Amino acid sequence: MRARQAIALLALAGAFVALYLTLYKVGVIGQLTCSVGECEVVNTSRWSLFLRMPVAAWGLATYVILLALALTGLSERWSASVEVSRAITALAAWSVCFSAYLTYIELFVLHAVCVWCATSAAIMTLILVAAVIDLRATRAAAEVARG
Amino acid sequence: MGAGKGSGSRVVKKKNAAQSRGFYVLLVLVLVAGGVWIGAKATQGTAPAIRETDVTPGPAQGYQLGDPKAPVQVIEFADFECPACGQFSTVTEPDVRARLIQTGKVSYRFFDFPLAQHRNTYVASLAAACANDQGKFWPMHDALYLNQPEWSTEATRDPLKYFLKYAQQLGLDQTAFKQCVTEQRHLPTILGNKKEGEKVGVQSTPTFVIGKKVIAGAISYDEFRAQVDSAAAAAAAPPAPAAKKKS
Numbered sequence: 001m002r003a004r005q006a007i008a009l010l011a012l013a014g015a016f017v018a019l020y021l022t023l024y025k026v027g028v029i030g031q032l033t034c035s036v037g038e039c040e041v042v043n044t045s046r047w048s049l050f051l052r053m054p055v056a057a058w059g060l061a062t063y064v065i066l067l068a069l070a071l072t073g074l075s076e077r078w079s080a081s082v083e084v085s086r087a088i089t090a091l092a093a094w095s096v097c098f099s100a101y102l103t104y105i106e107l108f109v110l111h112a113v114c115v116w117c118a119t120s121a122a123i124m125t126l127i128l129v130a131a132v133i134d135l136r137a138t139r140a141a142a143e144v145a146r147g
Numbered sequence: 148m149g150a151g152k153g154s155g156s157r158v159v160k161k162k163n164a165a166q167s168r169g170f171y172v173l174l175v176l177v178l179v180a181g182g183v184w185i186g187a188k189a190t191q192g193t194a195p196a197i198r199e200t201d202v203t204p205g206p207a208q209g210y211q212l213g214d215p216k217a218p219v220q221v222i223e224f225a226d227f228e229c230p231a232c233g234q235f236s237t238v239t240e241p242d243v244r245a246r247l248i249q250t251g252k253v254s255y256r257f258f259d260f261p262l263a264q265h266r267n268t269y270v271a272s273l274a275a276a277c278a279n280d281q282g283k284f285w286p287m288h289d290a291l292y293l294n295q296p297e298w299s300t301e302a303t304r305d306p307l308k309y310f311l312k313y314a315q316q317l318g319l320d321q322t323a324f325k326q327c328v329t330e331q332r333h334l335p336t337i338l339g340n341k342k343e344g345e346k347v348g349v350q351s352t353p354t355f356v357i358g359k360k361v362i363a364g365a366i367s368y369d370e371f372r373a374q375v376d377s378a379a380a381a382a383a384a385p386p387a388p389a390a391k392k393k394s
Binding site for chain 1: 163170173177178184185188189230231262263301351364
Protein backbone atom coordinates (compact mmCIF):
# COMPACT_ATOMS: atom_id res chain seq x y z
CA MET A 1 0.00 0.00 0.00
CA ARG A 2 2.80 2.36 0.91
CA ALA A 3 4.48 1.80 -2.47
CA ARG A 4 1.23 2.67 -4.28
CA GLN A 5 0.86 5.78 -2.14
CA ALA A 6 4.40 6.78 -3.06
CA ILE A 7 3.60 6.14 -6.75
CA ALA A 8 0.50 8.34 -6.54
CA LEU A 9 2.42 11.21 -4.91
CA LEU A 10 5.31 10.94 -7.36
CA ALA A 11 2.93 10.73 -10.34
CA LEU A 12 1.13 13.87 -9.18
CA ALA A 13 4.43 15.76 -8.80
CA GLY A 14 5.55 14.46 -12.22
CA ALA A 15 2.24 15.55 -13.76
CA PHE A 16 2.89 19.13 -12.64
CA VAL A 17 6.40 19.10 -14.14
CA ALA A 18 5.01 17.70 -17.41
CA LEU A 19 2.15 20.23 -17.35
CA TYR A 20 4.66 23.06 -16.93
CA LEU A 21 6.66 21.89 -19.95
CA THR A 22 3.47 21.31 -21.98
CA LEU A 23 2.17 24.81 -21.23
CA TYR A 24 5.54 26.19 -22.32
CA LYS A 25 5.43 24.20 -25.54
CA VAL A 26 1.95 25.41 -26.48
CA GLY A 27 2.84 29.03 -25.67
CA VAL A 28 0.89 29.60 -22.44
CA ILE A 29 4.08 29.97 -20.41
CA GLY A 30 6.53 32.33 -22.07
CA GLN A 31 9.91 31.21 -20.85
CA LEU A 32 11.14 28.28 -18.82
CA THR A 33 12.76 28.93 -15.47
CA CYS A 34 15.96 27.01 -16.00
CA SER A 35 18.70 27.85 -13.54
CA VAL A 36 20.74 24.83 -14.64
CA GLY A 37 21.17 23.66 -18.24
CA GLU A 38 19.54 24.80 -21.45
CA CYS A 39 15.86 23.91 -21.22
CA GLU A 40 14.85 25.99 -24.25
CA VAL A 41 17.36 24.35 -26.57
CA VAL A 42 15.91 20.96 -25.63
CA ASN A 43 12.27 22.00 -25.68
CA THR A 44 12.41 23.75 -29.03
CA SER A 45 14.37 20.96 -30.73
CA ARG A 46 12.75 18.46 -33.06
CA TRP A 47 12.98 15.79 -30.36
CA SER A 48 10.49 17.75 -28.26
CA LEU A 49 7.74 16.33 -30.47
CA PHE A 50 6.68 12.70 -30.68
CA LEU A 51 3.99 11.65 -33.16
CA ARG A 52 3.24 15.35 -33.72
CA MET A 53 2.48 15.88 -30.04
CA PRO A 54 4.77 17.56 -27.50
CA VAL A 55 6.77 14.93 -25.62
CA ALA A 56 5.77 16.78 -22.44
CA ALA A 57 2.09 16.16 -23.25
CA TRP A 58 2.80 12.42 -23.60
CA GLY A 59 4.54 12.62 -20.23
CA LEU A 60 1.54 14.39 -18.72
CA ALA A 61 -0.82 11.71 -20.02
CA THR A 62 1.47 8.98 -18.65
CA TYR A 63 1.62 10.56 -15.19
CA VAL A 64 -2.16 10.99 -15.10
CA ILE A 65 -2.65 7.31 -16.02
CA LEU A 66 -0.11 6.25 -13.38
CA LEU A 67 -1.87 8.42 -10.79
CA ALA A 68 -5.24 6.91 -11.71
CA LEU A 69 -3.83 3.36 -11.54
CA ALA A 70 -2.16 3.99 -8.18
CA LEU A 71 -5.33 5.50 -6.68
CA THR A 72 -7.39 2.62 -8.08
CA GLY A 73 -4.90 0.20 -6.54
CA LEU A 74 -5.37 1.89 -3.17
CA SER A 75 -9.09 1.20 -3.11
CA GLU A 76 -10.22 -1.80 -1.05
CA ARG A 77 -11.46 -3.67 -4.12
CA TRP A 78 -8.14 -3.51 -6.00
CA SER A 79 -5.68 -3.35 -3.11
CA ALA A 80 -4.50 -6.95 -3.64
CA SER A 81 -4.62 -6.78 -7.44
CA VAL A 82 -1.47 -8.07 -9.12
CA GLU A 83 -2.82 -6.77 -12.47
CA VAL A 84 -2.78 -3.17 -11.22
CA SER A 85 0.83 -3.63 -10.07
CA ARG A 86 1.76 -5.16 -13.44
CA ALA A 87 0.13 -2.32 -15.36
CA ILE A 88 1.94 0.33 -13.28
CA THR A 89 5.27 -1.48 -13.63
CA ALA A 90 4.91 -1.93 -17.40
CA LEU A 91 3.98 1.72 -17.98
CA ALA A 92 6.75 2.98 -15.68
CA ALA A 93 9.33 0.68 -17.32
CA TRP A 94 8.40 1.91 -20.81
CA SER A 95 8.52 5.53 -19.61
CA VAL A 96 11.93 5.07 -18.01
CA CYS A 97 13.25 3.61 -21.30
CA PHE A 98 11.83 6.57 -23.24
CA SER A 99 13.29 9.02 -20.68
CA ALA A 100 16.68 7.30 -21.05
CA TYR A 101 16.48 7.74 -24.85
CA LEU A 102 15.62 11.44 -24.44
CA THR A 103 18.44 11.92 -21.94
CA TYR A 104 20.84 10.33 -24.45
CA ILE A 105 19.61 12.81 -27.11
CA GLU A 106 20.14 15.70 -24.70
CA LEU A 107 23.65 14.65 -23.75
CA PHE A 108 25.05 13.35 -27.03
CA VAL A 109 23.06 14.98 -29.82
CA LEU A 110 21.88 18.35 -28.54
CA HIS A 111 24.71 18.75 -26.00
CA ALA A 112 22.20 20.54 -23.77
CA VAL A 113 20.51 19.44 -20.58
CA CYS A 114 17.00 20.38 -19.52
CA VAL A 115 16.75 20.34 -15.74
CA TRP A 116 12.96 19.82 -15.86
CA CYS A 117 13.34 16.85 -18.21
CA ALA A 118 15.98 15.41 -15.86
CA THR A 119 13.60 15.95 -12.92
CA SER A 120 10.86 14.10 -14.78
CA ALA A 121 13.25 11.25 -15.63
CA ALA A 122 14.26 10.98 -11.95
CA ILE A 123 10.61 10.95 -10.82
CA MET A 124 9.79 8.24 -13.36
CA THR A 125 12.75 6.15 -12.18
CA LEU A 126 11.54 6.43 -8.56
CA ILE A 127 8.05 5.41 -9.69
CA LEU A 128 9.55 2.33 -11.36
CA VAL A 129 11.43 1.41 -8.18
CA ALA A 130 8.22 1.77 -6.12
CA ALA A 131 6.28 -0.18 -8.77
CA VAL A 132 8.72 -3.11 -8.60
CA ILE A 133 8.48 -3.13 -4.78
CA ASP A 134 4.68 -3.07 -5.06
CA LEU A 135 4.64 -5.84 -7.67
CA ARG A 136 6.79 -8.10 -5.46
CA ALA A 137 4.58 -7.43 -2.44
CA THR A 138 1.29 -8.11 -4.23
CA ARG A 139 2.71 -11.26 -5.84
CA ALA A 140 3.91 -12.54 -2.45
CA ALA A 141 0.52 -11.75 -0.89
CA ALA A 142 -1.27 -13.54 -3.73
CA GLU A 143 0.91 -16.62 -3.25
CA VAL A 144 0.20 -16.60 0.50
CA ALA A 145 -3.52 -16.27 -0.20
CA ARG A 146 -3.39 -19.23 -2.59
CA GLY A 147 -1.70 -21.22 0.18
CA MET B 148 -8.48 -15.26 22.25
CA GLY B 149 -11.28 -14.13 19.91
CA ALA B 150 -11.56 -10.82 21.76
CA GLY B 151 -7.78 -10.39 21.52
CA LYS B 152 -7.83 -11.04 17.79
CA GLY B 153 -10.69 -8.58 17.36
CA SER B 154 -8.93 -5.79 19.25
CA GLY B 155 -5.70 -6.49 17.31
CA SER B 156 -7.52 -6.21 14.02
CA ARG B 157 -9.17 -2.98 15.23
CA VAL B 158 -5.73 -1.54 16.05
CA VAL B 159 -4.43 -2.49 12.58
CA LYS B 160 -7.52 -1.00 10.93
CA LYS B 161 -7.13 2.22 12.96
CA LYS B 162 -3.46 2.41 11.98
CA ASN B 163 -4.30 1.86 8.30
CA ALA B 164 -7.04 4.48 8.42
CA ALA B 165 -4.66 7.02 10.00
CA GLN B 166 -2.00 6.22 7.41
CA SER B 167 -4.56 6.54 4.64
CA ARG B 168 -5.77 9.90 5.98
CA GLY B 169 -2.16 11.13 6.13
CA PHE B 170 -1.62 10.05 2.54
CA TYR B 171 -4.70 11.86 1.23
CA VAL B 172 -3.80 15.01 3.17
CA LEU B 173 -0.33 14.89 1.58
CA LEU B 174 -1.86 14.28 -1.86
CA VAL B 175 -4.13 17.33 -1.50
CA LEU B 176 -1.16 19.42 -0.31
CA VAL B 177 0.89 18.42 -3.39
CA LEU B 178 -2.14 19.16 -5.58
CA VAL B 179 -2.65 22.63 -4.10
CA ALA B 180 1.08 23.49 -4.14
CA GLY B 181 1.39 22.31 -7.75
CA GLY B 182 -1.71 24.24 -8.80
CA VAL B 183 -0.44 27.45 -7.21
CA TRP B 184 2.98 26.98 -8.81
CA ILE B 185 1.57 26.36 -12.30
CA GLY B 186 -0.88 29.26 -11.89
CA ALA B 187 1.96 31.60 -10.95
CA LYS B 188 4.06 30.45 -13.92
CA ALA B 189 1.18 30.77 -16.37
CA THR B 190 0.35 34.34 -15.35
CA GLN B 191 3.94 35.55 -15.10
CA GLY B 192 4.34 36.51 -18.73
CA THR B 193 1.22 38.02 -20.16
CA ALA B 194 2.56 40.36 -22.82
CA PRO B 195 0.14 40.89 -25.69
CA ALA B 196 0.05 37.56 -27.47
CA ILE B 197 -0.12 37.73 -31.23
CA ARG B 198 -2.21 35.14 -32.99
CA GLU B 199 -0.42 34.18 -36.16
CA THR B 200 -3.65 32.97 -37.72
CA ASP B 201 -5.15 36.48 -37.54
CA VAL B 202 -2.62 37.89 -40.01
CA THR B 203 -1.83 36.94 -43.59
CA PRO B 204 1.94 36.57 -43.99
CA GLY B 205 3.49 39.04 -46.42
CA PRO B 206 6.52 38.48 -48.64
CA ALA B 207 9.68 37.48 -46.77
CA GLN B 208 12.31 40.20 -46.74
CA GLY B 209 14.98 39.60 -44.16
CA TYR B 210 17.65 42.11 -43.20
CA GLN B 211 20.88 42.32 -45.16
CA LEU B 212 24.38 42.75 -43.74
CA GLY B 213 27.49 42.92 -45.92
CA ASP B 214 27.95 42.73 -49.68
CA PRO B 215 24.92 41.00 -51.24
CA LYS B 216 27.24 39.75 -54.02
CA ALA B 217 29.73 38.11 -51.65
CA PRO B 218 30.75 34.56 -52.68
CA VAL B 219 28.96 32.84 -49.78
CA GLN B 220 25.36 33.56 -48.88
CA VAL B 221 24.37 33.00 -45.26
CA ILE B 222 20.85 33.21 -43.89
CA GLU B 223 20.06 33.16 -40.18
CA PHE B 224 16.61 32.26 -38.87
CA ALA B 225 16.35 33.43 -35.28
CA ASP B 226 14.00 34.36 -32.49
CA PHE B 227 14.84 37.50 -30.52
CA GLU B 228 13.84 35.90 -27.22
CA CYS B 229 15.62 32.58 -27.70
CA PRO B 230 18.62 32.34 -25.34
CA ALA B 231 20.68 30.28 -27.84
CA CYS B 232 20.15 33.00 -30.47
CA GLY B 233 21.20 35.58 -27.88
CA GLN B 234 24.32 33.56 -27.15
CA PHE B 235 25.22 33.34 -30.83
CA SER B 236 24.57 37.03 -31.37
CA THR B 237 26.66 38.22 -28.44
CA VAL B 238 29.46 35.62 -28.44
CA THR B 239 30.01 34.41 -32.01
CA GLU B 240 28.46 36.98 -34.31
CA PRO B 241 30.98 39.78 -33.57
CA ASP B 242 33.73 37.51 -34.98
CA VAL B 243 31.55 36.52 -37.94
CA ARG B 244 30.97 40.17 -38.76
CA ALA B 245 34.59 41.25 -38.37
CA ARG B 246 36.26 38.34 -40.11
CA LEU B 247 33.74 37.16 -42.67
CA ILE B 248 31.15 39.83 -43.43
CA GLN B 249 33.25 42.99 -43.32
CA THR B 250 35.99 41.26 -45.33
CA GLY B 251 33.51 40.61 -48.15
CA LYS B 252 33.54 36.81 -47.85
CA VAL B 253 29.98 36.47 -46.67
CA SER B 254 26.64 38.05 -47.42
CA TYR B 255 24.49 37.76 -44.28
CA ARG B 256 20.72 37.93 -44.11
CA PHE B 257 18.63 37.75 -40.94
CA PHE B 258 15.08 36.38 -40.98
CA ASP B 259 12.73 36.48 -38.00
CA PHE B 260 11.58 33.08 -36.77
CA PRO B 261 9.48 33.96 -33.72
CA LEU B 262 8.57 30.95 -31.59
CA ALA B 263 5.05 30.77 -30.17
CA GLN B 264 6.26 30.01 -26.67
CA HIS B 265 8.02 33.40 -26.40
CA ARG B 266 5.33 35.99 -25.77
CA ASN B 267 7.57 39.04 -26.06
CA THR B 268 9.37 37.91 -29.18
CA TYR B 269 6.83 39.32 -31.63
CA VAL B 270 7.05 42.75 -30.05
CA ALA B 271 10.84 42.44 -30.30
CA SER B 272 10.61 41.52 -33.99
CA LEU B 273 8.27 44.47 -34.51
CA ALA B 274 10.73 46.75 -32.69
CA ALA B 275 13.57 45.57 -34.95
CA ALA B 276 11.43 45.99 -38.08
CA CYS B 277 10.36 49.47 -37.00
CA ALA B 278 13.98 50.40 -36.27
CA ASN B 279 14.74 49.20 -39.81
CA ASP B 280 12.32 51.88 -41.11
CA GLN B 281 14.74 54.41 -39.66
CA GLY B 282 17.83 52.56 -40.93
CA LYS B 283 18.73 51.07 -37.54
CA PHE B 284 17.79 47.39 -37.77
CA TRP B 285 21.21 46.03 -36.85
CA PRO B 286 21.84 48.36 -33.89
CA MET B 287 18.36 47.44 -32.57
CA HIS B 288 19.06 43.74 -33.27
CA ASP B 289 22.23 44.00 -31.19
CA ALA B 290 20.50 45.92 -28.37
CA LEU B 291 17.70 43.35 -28.21
CA TYR B 292 20.07 40.41 -27.89
CA LEU B 293 22.47 42.17 -25.54
CA ASN B 294 19.64 43.11 -23.17
CA GLN B 295 17.52 39.98 -23.66
CA PRO B 296 17.31 39.10 -19.92
CA GLU B 297 15.66 42.44 -19.01
CA TRP B 298 12.81 42.33 -21.54
CA SER B 299 12.19 38.59 -21.84
CA THR B 300 8.80 37.10 -20.94
CA GLU B 301 10.21 35.88 -17.65
CA ALA B 302 11.31 39.40 -16.70
CA THR B 303 8.49 41.69 -17.81
CA ARG B 304 4.96 42.00 -19.09
CA ASP B 305 5.77 45.27 -20.80
CA PRO B 306 8.74 44.81 -23.13
CA LEU B 307 7.87 47.92 -25.15
CA LYS B 308 9.13 50.25 -22.43
CA TYR B 309 12.58 48.69 -22.82
CA PHE B 310 12.42 48.89 -26.61
CA LEU B 311 11.53 52.59 -26.36
CA LYS B 312 14.60 53.03 -24.17
CA TYR B 313 16.80 51.33 -26.81
CA ALA B 314 15.14 53.44 -29.52
CA GLN B 315 16.03 56.56 -27.58
CA GLN B 316 19.63 55.37 -27.09
CA LEU B 317 19.89 54.70 -30.83
CA GLY B 318 18.56 58.14 -31.67
CA LEU B 319 15.35 56.97 -33.35
CA ASP B 320 12.25 59.11 -33.77
CA GLN B 321 10.45 57.67 -30.75
CA THR B 322 6.92 58.74 -31.71
CA ALA B 323 7.17 57.15 -35.13
CA PHE B 324 8.84 54.08 -33.64
CA LYS B 325 6.16 53.59 -30.98
CA GLN B 326 3.34 54.08 -33.47
CA CYS B 327 4.94 51.59 -35.86
CA VAL B 328 5.31 48.95 -33.12
CA THR B 329 1.86 49.40 -31.55
CA GLU B 330 0.02 49.25 -34.86
CA GLN B 331 2.04 46.09 -35.70
CA ARG B 332 2.85 47.53 -39.10
CA HIS B 333 5.43 44.93 -40.06
CA LEU B 334 3.72 41.84 -38.66
CA PRO B 335 2.91 40.42 -42.14
CA THR B 336 6.59 40.69 -43.11
CA ILE B 337 7.69 39.02 -39.86
CA LEU B 338 5.29 36.16 -40.47
CA GLY B 339 6.49 36.02 -44.08
CA ASN B 340 10.05 35.67 -42.79
CA LYS B 341 8.93 32.85 -40.51
CA LYS B 342 7.14 31.13 -43.38
CA GLU B 343 10.39 31.27 -45.35
CA GLY B 344 12.07 29.41 -42.48
CA GLU B 345 9.32 26.81 -42.42
CA LYS B 346 9.91 26.24 -46.15
CA VAL B 347 13.57 25.54 -45.44
CA GLY B 348 12.56 23.17 -42.63
CA VAL B 349 13.60 25.26 -39.63
CA GLN B 350 12.57 23.51 -36.43
CA SER B 351 14.65 25.28 -33.84
CA THR B 352 16.50 28.54 -33.48
CA PRO B 353 18.99 29.70 -34.46
CA THR B 354 19.19 27.87 -37.78
CA PHE B 355 21.64 28.88 -40.49
CA VAL B 356 21.61 28.27 -44.20
CA ILE B 357 25.26 28.47 -45.26
CA GLY B 358 25.55 27.99 -48.99
CA LYS B 359 23.27 25.03 -49.49
CA LYS B 360 23.60 23.51 -46.03
CA VAL B 361 21.06 23.94 -43.24
CA ILE B 362 22.72 23.97 -39.82
CA ALA B 363 20.77 24.18 -36.57
CA GLY B 364 22.12 25.49 -33.29
CA ALA B 365 24.32 28.26 -31.90
CA ILE B 366 27.47 26.99 -33.61
CA SER B 367 30.93 28.24 -32.69
CA TYR B 368 32.93 30.62 -34.86
CA ASP B 369 35.28 27.81 -35.92
CA GLU B 370 32.38 25.68 -37.09
CA PHE B 371 30.77 28.64 -38.81
CA ARG B 372 34.05 29.44 -40.56
CA ALA B 373 34.51 25.81 -41.64
CA GLN B 374 31.02 25.78 -43.16
CA VAL B 375 31.67 29.06 -44.96
CA ASP B 376 34.98 27.73 -46.35
CA SER B 377 33.27 24.57 -47.51
CA ALA B 378 30.48 26.58 -49.18
CA ALA B 379 33.07 28.85 -50.83
CA ALA B 380 35.00 25.84 -52.15
CA ALA B 381 31.80 24.31 -53.53
CA ALA B 382 30.89 27.61 -55.22
CA ALA B 383 34.38 27.97 -56.73
CA ALA B 384 34.59 24.40 -58.02
CA PRO B 385 34.16 24.16 -61.80
CA PRO B 386 30.84 22.66 -62.83
CA ALA B 387 30.94 18.95 -63.61
CA PRO B 388 31.42 18.40 -67.36
CA ALA B 389 28.24 17.51 -69.16
CA ALA B 390 28.08 13.93 -70.47
CA LYS B 391 29.13 13.75 -74.13
CA LYS B 392 26.39 12.92 -76.52
CA LYS B 393 26.91 9.82 -78.57
CA SER B 394 27.33 10.68 -82.20
